[in-house]
Amino acid sequence: MPISIATKRQRACAALMQQVHAITATEGPTPSALHAIKQKLVALANKTALFPLSDFEMPIAQGRNHPLLVEDNDGCGLYLTINLPGKEAAPHDHGIWCVNAAVSGIEKHEFFRRLDDGSRPGYAQVVKTGEVVVRPGQGMAMADHDIHSTIVEGDEPAIGLALYGYALARFPAVVWFHPAFASTRASLSRRLAV
Numbered sequence: 581m582p583i584s585i586a587t588k589r590q591r592a593c594a595a596l597m598q599q600v601h602a603i604t605a606t607e608g609p610t611p612s613a614l615h616a617i618k619q620k621l622v623a624l625a626n627k628t629a630l631f632p633l634s635d636f637e638m639p640i641a642q643g644r645n646h647p648l649l650v651e652d653n654d655g656c657g658l659y660l661t662i663n664l665p666g667k668e669a670a671p672h673d674h675g676i677w678c679v680n681a682a683v684s685g686i687e688k689h690e691f692f693r694r695l696d697d698g699s700r701p702g703y704a705q706v707v708k709t710g711e712v713v714v715r716p717g718q719g720m721a722m723a724d725h726d727i728h729s730t731i732v733e734g735d736e737p738a739i740g741l742a743l744y745g746y747a748l749a750r751f752p753a754v755v756w757f758h759p760a761f762a763s764t765r766a767s768l769s770r771r772l773a774v
């Protein structure tokens with residue numbers, strides 16, 4: 581019996597996760613480890629036949645995450661993400677590392693650095709430090725407290741793979757920044773919910 585695409589995908593995701601743990605086991609989620617993980621994730625995303633759109637429902641609006649491989653407890657989460665044209669996210673800090681790779685479409689990430697010391701509640705100053713355009717064959721990696729914003733560019737949905745150091749259901753508080761108002765706020769942490 582031929583192996584289904586879903587089974588092939590499952591195996592490829594499991595193989596990726598093994599590689600991710602092999603990389604982080606030796607040095608933790610350092611910048612070089614995250615770079616190596618990014619290259620692995622890009623290689624997986626390049627296998628577009630494993631991710632046919634017919635297997636993944638489109639979002640009704642904005643975006644949608646489809647779990648591909650979510651580890652138990654404090655393990656990693658690997659998702660197929662679909663973000664519709666124009667979907668954007670203001671600058672934010674996940675508190676946990678993240679690696680993305682494009683399957684199709686284009687998403688631009690801008691990166692920011694916080695200038696203030698965080699001592700004034702609700703106040704933050706951030707400055708843009710760079711940007712990465714994630715398109716097929718490309719990816720991006722960010723460390724635990726890097727700050728990024730995202731926007732889907734062009735007319736096509738941005739479909740990609742997203743690997744987080746924690747599953748989305750166990751995410752820390754996400755800190756959002758509003759550079760125009762020099763303000764910040766945090767979402768509730770999910771770390772205490774399970």
Ligand SMILES: [Fe+2]
Nearest residue numbers: 669672674728
């Ligand atoms: Fe993000």
